[in-house]
Amino acid sequence: MTRSSNLLWGALALGVVTGMRSMLAPTMTSLALAKRSDIEDAAEPARTLASPRTRYVLMPLAASELLGDKMPFAPDRTIAASMIARALSGGTTAAALASAQRQPILFPALIGATAACVSSKVAIDLRKRYGSANAFTNATLGFTEDCLALAIGSAGLKRAMRED
Secondary structure: OOHHHHHHHHHHHHHHHHHHOOOHHHHHHHHHHHOOOOHHHOOOOHHHHHOHHHHHHHHHHHHHHHHHOOOOOOOOOOOHHHHHHHHHHHHHHHHHHHHHOOOOOHHHHHHHHHHHHHHHHHHHHHHHHHOOOOHHHHHHHHHHHHHHHHHHHHHHHHHHOOOO
8 A cells, every 4th residue: 555545544534533523533633643753844734733732622622522422412413514514624634644644635635524524424324223312322322433433543543644
């Protein structure tokens, strides 16, 4: 695999994660980019996403989302405002990965944004189909979705950050 194909697979995976949890992929990416010794030489948006200030904002947002998603009053993730936010989050995350790898950012950003929108719809449809009004079942499905998002995000980051 080439560096650009690894990046595109990573952009796709993190876009999928963003569709499930809008703040999780940028938070995971921020933490991963901050560990790089060459991040100061990278272009935007990698430097901004890797900055301590960004991490301090993203981490509580991601934690709040992981908790809030299980609540019965959680907003629908497929309303227009949510979909736009998820597309921006997925696109920005993928663009940051691309700039950290010194690759063009447009195509990965489009992949990340598109994957975020598609996975948002698919994930909520699956959750509604197999969920119930029972709060325990809803929380269990939400936790399962969290675990899946973390696994996909970790694999996507690992792949996108490869140098081969």
